[in-house]
Structure formats: structure tokens, C-alpha cells
Amino acid sequence: MPSWKLVSGLFIGFVGSLVALVGVGYAMVSIPNENVAAKSQNNVYYWADGKQMVATGTGVNRQNVSIDQIPDAMQWAVISAENKSFYQDSGVDPMGIARAVVNMARGGQTQGGSTITQQYVKNTYLSQQQTVTRKLRELFISIKVGTKLKKSQILQGYLNTSYFGRGAYGIQAAAQTYYGKNAVDLTPSQCAVLASLLKGPTYFDPAGNADLDPSATATANKKRSQERWRWILEQMHNDHHLSDADYRKAIAQYPMPDGRKATKGMTGQISYLVDTAKKYVLAHSDITEADFDRGGYQIKTTFEKDKVNELSAAVKKIQKERIDPKRRDLDKYVQFGAASVRPNNGAIVALYGGDGYENGHFTNNADTSGVPVGSTWKPFVLAAAMEYGTYRSGGQGISPLSKYNGNDHLKVMKPDGSYYLNKDNSTFYQNNESPRRWGYISLRKAMEQSINTPFVQLGVDVGMTHVRDVARSAGILSDSMSQDLNPSFAIGTSTPSAIRMADAYATFAASGKHADPYSVTSVKKDGEEVQGFTKPQVTTAMPANVANNVTDVLENVIQNGTGFNAKALGRTAAGKTGTTDSNKSAWFVGYTQQLSTSVAMFRENPKDHELLSMNGTAGVPSIHGGDIPTSVWTEYMKAALQGKNDPGFPDATEIGKVQDEAGAPSPTPTVSITPSPSPSDSPSPSPSATSPSPSPSASDTCQWNWGNGCNGNGNGNGGADTGGVDGGTSPAPTVTDTTGTGGNTRGNGNGNGNGGIFAGPTG
Template sequence: MGRAEARQARQRSARRAKKSGPSGIRRFFTFRKILGTFFGLCLLAMGAFFVAYMLVPVPQANAHAKLQSNVYKDSDGKILARTGEVNREIVGLDKIPKDVQYAFVAAENKTFFEDSGVDIKGTLRGLKNTVTGQGKQGGSTITQQYVKNYYLTQDRTVTRKLKELVISLKVDRNKEKSEILAGYLNTSFFGRNAYGIQAAAQAYYGIDAEELNVSQGAYLASLVQAPSRFDWAVASDETKEAVTNRWNYVLNNMVEENWLEKSARDSLKFPVPKAPKAALGLGGQAGYIVDAAKKELMRQGLDEADIDAGGWTFTLNIDSKRQKELERAVQEQLEDELDRKGSKVDATVQAGATSVDPKSGKVVALYGGVDATEHWFSNATRRDYQPASTFKPVVFASALENESETQDGDPIGLNTMYDGTSKRPVEGSDTPFAPQNDLDKSYGPVTVQTSLNRSINSAFAQMAVDVGLDEVKETALELGVPDVNFPERPAIALGTMGASTWDMAGVYATLDNHGKKVTPTIVAKAEHKDREFEVQDPIGSQVISRETADTVTAGLTGVVKNGSGIAAKSSAYEAAGKTGTSEKNRSAWFAGFTPELTTVVALFGESPKDGGGQVSLTGTAEAGRANGGGFPARIWADYTLGALNGGSDAEFDLDVAEIAVPDPDPTPTDTETESEDPDPTPTDTGTESEDPDPTPTDTGTGDPAPTDEAPITPTFTPPTGTFTPPVETGDGDDDANRDEERRPLNP
């Protein structure tokens, strides 16, 4: 081949190469193709995002985000208990100091007030970390964190992250920044089981969110990044250094954003949080108090489901000092005397008490039992036991209010005479009834005042018939005795209906309040973040005249001074009261009051076996028969002295028509034939056979045989102050609350 041919061959090869273009990968990736592909993908992504934006709605809040606890505070604002699945109390942004708000923005999202609700770079970084399994994403804005907490879940998936991005944009467009920030602060988790800034402020500093300072706010803002690890109480030295650095970072950002003066920042010291405490649950008396508050709110019309949904702050009338005094008095006067593990009788003893301010109706203290986690059923509010002879003043009040007369036509008053013979059949009743007095003692002719002092059953059974059983019941219901097992038969004079210490505290507080109705009330305020429930006024109308109420009070002062309630007597205060011991010694009561405080204390015999059941209190603390003048009166006296700060000069201001004239001290006589069974023996008329005792089955030791001896009581150590030691005289109403239809009278 010559030169000419070779040149032509090269030219032909060049032409072919030019026509075919680059070979291999160079031929596939051209600049124009790459650019076109990029724009195509961008358009595709934009289209997909537009479709997602249109299709993905802002969902309803997730169930967890809406859960809140209820907070119960005493009258001084101290938290008594929190209830609910989640420890969260949602508060408005107005309850969070401005510099604390800025601390969170400085910690998490400095551009929060200007951005569109998302951080594209941070989101892409989070997606990359999620896809490659490199752990938790970072860089989310406050809006994105709020959306995750409030609308979505904590799942770390690509789908959830994309939803978060779309919803955040929508939320930012549709909500104010202040609303988003409030939602973020109320849904963030801070460790120590605290959700939201209010719970966090309580958990770490023991204060409400509105009391936080900027230094404390900066620490809580630092916690959000790693709540468990950054808790100062459990942090290692290395982690404490990291926490401190994070705290400094927050404050420095605040200075940088002109949200904090540098001089103020330089003066701040790290606010070491308090050590963690156990959650304020329902142990001790807290459970009984919470239960009473909830029942009261429901009686007043607040729906149970609304309460259980949470978010309420209930301020109660409980006085923390008086509450402690009541718990101490029960412990020292009763529990320290019992052998609950070694004595079958002591194991059955349940104590309950309710204390009320008679002028305001506020329940200032309550005792529901040894511990709400051990014995949930509250002994303060239970109505399955008879109030026994604490009902007798109600019979007398009805007699005065109705201007009733005896069978002989004499007006009934403190000096009216009655026959105090034991087992004396009542006159004028269609239902025969012959009640037995305590220990079957007979007193002969006695005044109403002496009948109160000695709690003489025969006198009050006759009085109830003289007044009219329907009238007695009407007066009782007006005073606050509940309509529970309330038969209109002569036995009601002996308190055979069901009632609680709460109920009877209302009755006696009404007497203390000169006849103006007192409904014991434990809730002072009920506030939700966006509404308030109006609590009813505890003080009602005049249900009995002042003269009636004051005359009954005058009579009850004699019970404390000279009668069965003498264990409650003290020179440190003026008091009135009444003892009560129910059928078969199953309950023992003392209902008493001073001009400033009304308190009812009761003991109940309750079988510890499955199913419970009422049993006898006889043998409690190896002290023979239990009675209202024993443990209940001593608990009352000890508590009252402490609750009144050692005593009071207040005196009863009584408007009475007559003053009781003392009887010559009646010397009771015993019946000649003493029955082993102390039950009365009324004639059966054939139609009525109900047992008025709410829980008649007795699984205990049974009744003691009547005895001439006064009830044995344990030695009482009086509280400090000028307290008069008790002289035991017997209660006067044990084994006497019988249904008059049990069996025929003895011939």
C-alpha cells in the first residue's frame, strides 16, 4: 500500500469514528443527559412531594399526647397526690416565664420564630441516618418535634419522617408559633416519668413551671436532648460535664440572640436539681382523700369520664397540719395499743374519722384507714354500719323543732321527765318495742338531759314515738342523715340506719352552726387548663331553728362534762358530743364539736376474711367491750387539742329557752332476771321482720353477757396541755340497737 492509500485509510477511519461518537461510559453519561436526569428527578420529587402534601392530612392528636394526670393539692397548695397513666399537666404559655421559653428555643431551634417549620438539611441527615441504621436523627425543628410528639409516634422509619416533614409544613402554616411552642413544651419528655414542663418543674425542682428561673429553664431545655442520661442524679462525672456544657451552650445562644443580657448570664450558676422522689401516689391517707374528692365532684355533677381524662388541678380543703394531727392521734391512741398480728380481734378493727370546720363546711382532715393501698374501702365515708346512739340528738332536735309533747302532754325539753326503765315497752306505737338499756340497767324517772348523759335507750325510743317517726325521719334527712336502711319504726331512735363519719360530721356541724345546713365539702376548687368547675357552697339554708340547734348543743355539753363522753373533756376547750355503740358491739362512735371544729370518729369491726362482714369489737386491745366513750372519744380529744394548737378560748354562743336542771344522780338498778342474750324481746306483729342492721351476719365472738361492771378501758395517756383525764362511766347504748320485731316480749 502506498502512501496515498494509507492516508485515505486513516481518513476513512476518522470519519467512521466521528460518526459513531464516544464509546462505552463516555458515550452514556453526557453533560446534557446528566443535567436532564437531575432536573427530571427534581421535578419527580417535587411532584411526589406535592402529591404527598395534598394527600397527607394533619391527623388527630395521638392518644398518649392528650393524656394528663390530675393533681390534688391541700389548702396550702402542696401536692398531695397525682393520678393518671401519664404524669403530665398541660399549662398555657402564659404560665411559662418568657426567658424559660427562649431557653428552649435557644437549645433546640434558634430560627424557630422565622423558619417554615422544617429543617431540610436536618431532615435529610435524619433520613440518611435512619436508612443506614446510624441511630437517632438530629436537626429537627421545634415544630417537627411537636408534630412527632403530638400527632405521630416515636418510630424511626422513613415513612414517619416524611410524614413529619409534610405535617410540620402544614402545622406551621395553620398555627401560631406560640401555639406550637406551647404544644412542644407540654408534650416533651424530660425523664423521671415527667411529660411536659409543668411535671418536669415539679420533678426536678419541686416548683410549678411559672416559678422557674432562666437558669433552671436552661437545664430543663438541655434535658430534652437526652433525658435519662442528662439527669444530674444519675449522671457520671463525664456526663455531668456534658450537661454543664449543654447548659452553657443554651445560655450563650440566648445572649447571641439578645434574649438574655450578658451580665445576667455571667452571674448564673448551674442549678443542681433535687434528688428524685417517689411518685405522689395513693398510699397512706392520700388514696382516701382522693376517693372522697372524686365522689364529691361526681355528686355535684362532674362526669367521671371527664375526671378520669385528666388535666384537672383540684385544690382541697384539707389542712395539712390538722391532717397530720388526726393521723397522729389515731396512731397513738389506737394503733399503738393494738396487736394486729397477734390478736384476732385487733386484726378486725377499722378506724375512720371526718373533721369539718362548722362555719365554712370545709373537710379539714380525714382518716380512712391504715393505708389506702392495704384497705382501699374508706372508713371515713362507708355507710354499712349503724351510727347508733349518735342519732339520739337528732330525735331530740326533731322533738324541739316540732314542739312535740310526751304521752302525758308535757312539752319536750331538756328538763322533761322520761321513764328510764330498761325494757320498758314504748307507748303509743303500732309497732311494739321494749329496748334494753346498756347492761340492762334501769334508771327510773330521769330528765332528757340525764337521758343524753347516760344514753338511756328506753327514754329516746319513747321520745321518737312521741314526736312521730315520720317527723323524726324528716328532721334527720334535713340535717344530713342519709336515707340508707331507714325504717320508720321506734328502733330508729337508736340509730339503726346506715351512716358514715362524713354524714354524721355534717349533722353535728349543722348543730354547731346553729341549725344552718352544713354539707361537708373537701374540694375548694376544680380547675382545668381551659375551664373551671364551680364547686357548690357547703353552707345551705336554715334547716332547724337556732333555738333548736343550740338547745341540743347545750344538752350535748352535759354528755362531755358529766356523761358517757367524759373522755373528751378538757379545760383547754369547750366541747359537746355524743357516744354511740351499735348492736353486738360492731361499731363504736364519738361525735363531738367545739365552737370551731366538728369531728366524728368511729371504730368498725370488719372480718379480715374474703367477703368481709361485720364482727364484734369486744376484746379490742384486750380491753373488754369497745364503746364510743373509749377509743373514739380519746382519739377525738387528742386530735382536737392538737388541731386547736393546744386549746381555744372560744365558747358556745347559745340561744336557748331553758337550762337543764341537774337530776339527783340517778342510781341505776339491775333487772332481777338477767338474760344471757341482751337482745330486747318485742312482740312480733307478724308483718315486719327486717333486720335494720345493714350487715347482720356476725362472724365474730358474739355478744358478751350483760354485766354490772362498767366497761373496761385501756389506760389513756392524755395529750399535752391542760387535759382532764377520763373517768369511765360506760357508753350506755351497747347491745341495744335491736329490731323490735325479732321475737315476742317475755310474758
């Protein structure tokens, strides 16, 4: 038998060794860095009114909040249910850990008994793997964390990292997922329900999780949830964390959570709103995409929920009425893009980007280029003429009452008197939609009826660089404009986004004042404001009277011209239709003083993203900007402006001098014009490739279709040239957005067999 001294020595040695082992273990185990998953959060986007739009950006639905944003009732609900001695203990439960270690050593699972500190350590610093090693590390780290962090910090961390089910990590995500509100607004009764989920959301979510476990039916789970909810409230009351009155109020009725699930993906227009806002954030800050995608940002946008819904509803309504891809093959692949901007501000209040990510449409049609704008470009030509004049006016702006030849199939004269030629040196002719003989008409009338020939010649007379500069000042990005400033530049070969077109027309609505379009008003991270999101500065893009005169002319487009369908809006408005070469796109851009909105319609081959003709789409020969796009615009603007006043527009005062084009008879002959039965802005064949000639040919001495012998046949009908044979396409379009950076390309321009390098949208 060993002596008592030996036994005592062995016992003391064992205890000493154990103490030494614990000491060494404690010294060797340091507090590791936080898990990436524990630090990952969602980026939360908010509507303009401050209400949450969506939480997205990472695979984890989490938004951390500070302890002062977590109700006392939620804190005490967790403490009363999980760890009553939280504020007194050292952060560990030795007996609970011993039970867990023994159970795992026997091949079983861990058991309960962990303190809030231990659970916080497991969530934040360790994996969820259930092993003896992990449990021992948890012990040592918990002790160290307990000595380094305040109890409020530990509780905050625990409630921000715990899993509440439905994909929601943390109390803020749980509050939004189960009750559709922020954590700070939770009632004590709701707090008790959420606290019950920490015991196991699979079995305590009242919506049920039978797909995970057949025993977790909605009925069974609701019963379990109600029992634990009642027990937690009793514990809070017994622990003096709920007064008698608050307890009676909380226990009176079980607060059934919402049935919705956590957001797993963006649907509808939300996907495009987030896409636009994210690009804006990255372009206006030093935040890298990798940092942004790690989450934790709160982004307040300019988007107004009601207007987004109204714009989407307008597209869907008209689409349902007019487009039937099941019955007509030519209705397949029709797409829309639209945007609505506040004049004199630049805030993007609504956009329509497509059918939604859930339907496989990942390109934001409102914020990418590639769709030529056609005749919606003509107002920039007119504005340039009123501001800069022509080479014949000596720098003095010209009046919209100036007359240009509106006949079809006309030669285009350069300032040096020569004419543009096709690449085979034949004479180039600009065409209209129809051979109608308009004769010399005012620019105002030409805009009203969307006639091409006057604006092509006007653009040359003003100088395409001036047209480009005016468009740029109004808000069009340089990289979305055609780089070849040939005659067709004047009739819309450029491909700006719907956002940029709405913003540029907003410059007319605001009497020449321009603000860059923006979609984000503030960004926060960890409660701190990120710099760079002040509202864009309003600048003067053009003289006020130039803009007001453009508006006056565009009001007439709606009242008497191709935009007549917009009269159904029933209030003062201005706008312009646009249809492009081969009918590959159709636009309407219009505005009041309150809103400027653009709508684009096009067909696109889903395989190669080439634009397709819309001839025959919707069961009609061709789609015009004054048709379906104008109907969408009108439907949306009616809803968006309902109940708003009609401020009209500032009066336009007389501007510039009447400067008729070169070669116009003096005095200008009176031309009798019979109104068309239904004005349209349809396309005409575009010119073919040219190599501009330095001088006119000897036969080109007769200007327009006046007098015998001019342009070929002696009766003023023009020559026989069809406009070229080379076809060609415009330069490949590139992406554009609210920032001038990033995105996807679309389309291949809009030339057809008649177009050549001038291939231009017309009408």
C-alpha cells in the same frame, strides 16, 4: 455516549418528578388529630391554700400550661440549645432529615437535627417509631404546621409534650417533679437544667438512672448535667437572651434538683382525699368519668394539709398505744374512719379514710356507710322532741327536763296504748347495758349516761318520722337511714358516713344552720372555670334554740357523762358517744363552734366485709365510744384548735314544757341516783323480731316498775323475757358520700342472736 440534551432532559425530568412527588406527598399528607397521649394530662388537686396536693388521673404525668406561664428563660434555653433559628426557619431541617433518612436506610438509628417544630409534630401527631415513612410524614406535617400555627403556639406545644424524665411530660410536670414549684416560678439557672434533660433524661438526670443503664450513675449524670447546664447558659448569654448580670447570677451555683421521683400512685390519706373530691366533681357537674379521667382539670379542694396530717397522726398515735394485732388476735382488722367539717359552712377540712391504698385498703372509711352509729343518733331524737313534741303534748315541744323511765328491760308502749310484741307474740322489752334501776330520770340525764330505754320510748312518743326528718334536715342522707322505723331506729340502726355525721352535728354547733358538706371549691379546664362549684347554701335546719339546747345537753355528756375523756381537750365542747349491738362499732362525734369531728372505730372481716365484734379488742371486755374513739377525737381537736380562741356556745334558753312519759307517777317520785364509777355507753342486747300487735294484751295494764305485781315478780325487777330469740340483722347497708351518689357498701348491719328485726345499736 448520551447527548447533553438527553442528560439535561433526564435531569430535568428527575427534578420535575421529584418536585411532583413532593407536591403530591405534601397534598396527600394532612395534619392528623392529636395523639390521645399528647392530649392526656393529669388532674391536679390543690389544698385549700392553693398549694398543689397531687397530680393524678391518667398514666401520664402532664399538666399543660399556656405560653405566658412558661418563663422567657425556659423558652430561650430550649431555643439556644435545640434550634437557634426557630423564629426564622420554616419548621424543617432538610439536611438533618436527609442524614436521618440515609442512616435509617442503612439500618442505623435516627440522628439529631430535628427542629423544635419537627419534635413538636413527633410528640403531638406521630408515634415515636423510628422509620423512614414516619420521618417523611414528619417532614410534610411540619411544613404544614409551620404555615398554620404561630411560633408561640408551636413552642408552647413542644414544651407541654416533651419528656423530661422521672415520668414527667411537659414543663409544668417537670418543674413540680424536679423543683417542687410551678413552671412560671423557675429561675433561669433551673430552666437550663431542665432544658439539658431534653437531650436524654436517662443520662442527664443528676439523680442517676443506673437501673436503666449502668453508665447512668448519679455521679456520671450529675457531671453531664452540670456541663450541659453551663453550656446552655453560655449559649443564652451569647445569643443575648441573658444579660451579663443575669448570666453571672445563674452560673454562680448549679441548682441541684430535688431527689424525689414523679408520683406513681397516691399514698397515705391523699388517696382518700382525691376519692372524695372526684366523687364531688362528678356529682356536681356534667363531666363524665371518662372525660375526667382523660385529665386536664385543676381541682381546688377544701382540705387543709395541716389538719389532714393532724387527724392521721391522732389515729396512728392512739392506734399504736392501744391496738396490737401481733399480740392479740382480737386486735386484727380494726379500722378507723373520721371526718372534720366547719360548722355554718360545710367545708370538709380533714378526713381519715384508712391505712392507704399502698397498704391495700381501697375503701374510704370516711365516706362510706355500713357502720351503725349507735347512741350518737340520740341527739336527733331529743331535737325532734323539742321541736315537735309528743303525741301527748299537743304539738308543743317538750323540755329536756321531761322524765322517762331509765330502768332496764322495759316494755315500749305505742300511742294507742298497746305494746310492741316479738314475732312470737311475746312482749318485747328494750334493754340497757346494765340492770341498774335508774327510775324516772330527765332526758338530759339519760343522754349524759347514754341510757337506751328513755330514748326508745321517746322516739315512739315523738314519732319516728319526725326523728327521721330532723336527721335529714341536719344533713343525714335518706338512703343511709334504716327504712324500718321500729323502736331501735331511735338508738342508731342507721349507717351514715363519718362525713355526714360530722356535718349533721355541725348543724347543732351552728345553732340550727346547715350547709351540705363539700370538698371542692373550684374546677378549671384549659383556664376556664367549670360551673357548679359555688359554696352550698346555708339553710335553717331547725330552730336555733332547739339546736342550742341539744348543745347544752351534749356539753353535759362531756362534763359529767360517757364522753368525760373529751374533757382533756381543755375548752368548751359538746359531743356524744355511741356503741352498737354486739360491740361491732364505736363512735364519738363532737364539736366546738369552729370544728365538728366524727370518729368511728370498727372491725371488719376482710373477706366478706362483715362487721366483727370488738369484745376483747385492745385487751378490754368491750370498746365504748367514750374510750378509743373519744381519745382520737381529743388528740386531733387539741392539735387542730391549738392557738385558737374558745368562743363557747350561745346560751340555751328554756324550751318546751316538761312532759313526762305516759304512766309516770304524778308527782314524779324522787329517785336516788348513785353515779356509776365509770359511765359508759356500752351496748345492750337488742330486741328480737316483732310483728307489732294492734292492741295490748290483757296482762299489760301495769306500765313501769312501780308498785307490787308489776312486770312479773312484784318487786319491780321486770319480766323474764330475754328480748327474743330470733336474732336477725338490719338491712344491708349501702354506700353514702358527700353527694349521695356512688361508692362501696360495707357491713351487714348489726344484729346478734338477741336482735331480731329491731336489732339496734345501743348505748
